[in-house]
Amino acid sequence: MIRLNSRKTKEEQFSEKITTIQNKLYRLAYCYVKNEQEALDIVSEATYKGYIAYGKMDSMTYFDSWMSRIVINTSIDHIRRSQRVTYMEDYVQEFAAPERGASIEEKMDLYDALDRLVPEDRAYIILKFFDNMRFREIAEVLSLSENTVKSKFYRIINKLKLDLVEGEVGDL
Structure with a gap:
């Protein structure tokens, strides 16, 4: 037709x-x-x-x-x-993200730490590392300013570091 x-x-x-x-x-x-x-x-x-x-x-x-x-x-x-x-x-x-030599245990610890994040915070990590988005793109997806995205992202990253490095299971 x-x-x-x-x-x-x-x-x-x-x-x-x-x-x-x-x-x-x-x-x-x-x-x-x-x-x-x-x-x-x-x-x-x-x-x-x-x-x-x-x-x-x-x-x-x-x-x-x-x-x-x-x-x-x-x-x-x-x-x-x-x-x-x-x-x-x-x-x-x-x-998963491309392998960079991390052991299975380290990967499981990372995924466990991600699972402990509230779903709203998990979005920042997934969009940045799994979808390889830039902060500007993440801001568009989440309908936030780019500066807000950056500050929340780095706050979440610091919480993940504490959880992974120090083994704290605190309130993520």
Whole structure:
């Protein structure tokens, strides 16, 4: 079927945009729940929420950041609903940050420390280290100023250092 009008419908635009970032959204959700099926459910729910909202918008310049924020919020909602501990599975390594010679025990300590962070704080670490975002990009995703993102990020990093180096399990 030849299309006379070269303009794409909103549904087609959304479908194309979501297809290009679906793996990124999955990795983001997976960092929160560490379970393949739950991450897929979160991405599915976030995609539905994005699709509903996308139809009401005139333009979506920052689609990636916007969808990332929806996935983060959906992940946090999912964690709050489930309120259970999730354990890392053996195949997690393919989604983890590149290896730099850390032992399995050190990696497990790091993931345990990340799990002890409140989900809102975990977003800063995931976006910075797992998605390799710059502070400016993180600020767009979280709808905060870049300086606020930097100060919160470094505060969270210091808490993680204390937890990992000194073994303190205090109130992260």
